[in-house]
Amino acid sequence: MVEAMTFLHRAVFTDKAFPGPGTAADFFAGDAAMTVTQISRASLLQDATFGWDLVPLPSGPKGEYSVIGQAGLGVFKKSPNAAAAADFLAFFTNPANSAKLAAYFPPPRASQLTADTLAKSNPLLKPAQLQQVVIAGIEKGVVKPNHTGQAELSQTVRAALDPLWRPEADVKAVLTGVCAKIKPMLGT
Template sequence: MRKKLAAVSAAVALLAGAAGCGGGTDKVNDGPVSLRMTIWSSNEAHLTLFKQIADAYRAEHPNVEAITFDSLPLESYTTTLTTQIAGGKAPDLAWIFENSAPDFVSSGALLPLDETLKKAEGYEYGDLAPAPLKLWQRDGHLYAYPFSNSPFGIFVNKDLVGQAGRESPAKLAADGKWDWTAALDTAAAVNAKTGKAGLVVRDWDYKAWDNLSTIWTGWGAQSWSEDGKTCGFDKPEMVEAMTVLHKAIFTDKALPGPGAGADFFTGEAGMTITQISRAALLKDAKFAWDLLPLPTGPKGSYAVIGQGGVGVLKRSPNAAVAADFLAFLTNPANSAKLAQFFPPPRTSLLNAGTLAKTNPLLTPEQLQRVVVDGIATGVVKPNHTGQAELSQAVRAALDPLWQPGADVPSVLGKVCQTITPLLGK
């Protein structure tokens, strides 16, 4: 396993070494070109929209014969992408998660995008908000476009909450009582009264631990310090947050335990923490639902943002064409279309009225309090250089926590013992 992780962690570095071997020219090729872009989603609505935009680009650029979107499994997305890179099968464009942004941006693997985007007709580069760009910049250049800036919220199955005899989360929020105590109490009641899962942290599944930042940030906890050098898992705020979470899982049954999955979108859970890109799954929902901001924690209200950047691989023989397509994909008109799933960094589009035009399933109020306000105040999920090895180390060190009777402070202390040498690299 250590050898495999080392290979994955090194893949981006290998690509950087090969970055100068062809590709990355400023000239857009005139000959026949086919582009491939890796993405995490296989959602039909997402893919349909991507393909429509790609077809419009191809209609204006006859030399581009095909643009394909390669959906990779979410749980192994970055591993698969870096394996493709190491194996000489890198895509032309790639969706990059925020947790691996530092590795990709610092590696030299990506083509700088500034010049292409600024020169694109009607692009309005100045419309891009500075804050969302920060993670994707180095030495004054933008190496990936933060295509998706999506705050996490809580989707609520109003029917199950009602069957559990609990006040609606919307009413609690209106009364200033929507906090983690109330949310976990509601989740526990749903499980006790209906037999359904209470609260599901989507895509966590006791593996993707960084999704738990949607909870612990409410306590002011951090996985590591802002400079990335000091472990935060053993700090009092994290110990308190994880103690509350452990009790919610193993004593109160507010969250399903290890190995017990439940899909909110098919009616199997009272609540789920996820992003608005999943709202499309509720198009034909057979239950009443709502969307709320994350509950307040001991440190008050907060928001957590998941970002996805799209970059052009420098070693692609069609890098210039790929960058040109990226400029088309993210221009004002197409950003407005894509905003129904992926909130863009464009200030002109980051208002409830504009977003509501392409998000018919969500109300302007939901979009304002979860998306617009969340982007304005939120922190990005944990990210660090050497993320592949670091993430696996955290996951393995946290495993003893996910059983009844676990000593929370002891486990979290051992997490820090494990990852401190990695943070120092």
């Protein structure tokens, strides 16, 4: 982690390859050379006036990987209008409406998780890109479990990383401080 964060720190403050802290750089407006994004944001590509590509996450020491998010809809059995809610859920997720939702999120239905479906809301992406990056990523991806106190943990990490975003930062010392701050939260 020290090596990775040193790389990022150097890219920001020495090489000027990444935007610095507080800089608003928008890939889709042409302000940045790279972004890590979700397919729902890729639809922000409005034209092809500059050369770009969509690629999967790079493989790491343990090979290729993909991390996917998830969302779900449900009906509480003991809710006062459970039957009406179940009917609405069935309507909302039927094949036709599920196809409409695919404009915003990759569909969970295997029959709709196709390059053709995704291309409707992402016309600038090639079918091969959609297949290789999005569809293959979903098919191979895993959902990582979250810590039960994820929001507090995330805020603590962000605050503890603040000293890193100065040119003279001692990366190893900052990361040691992050570990000290979160160790009690992790129960270790």
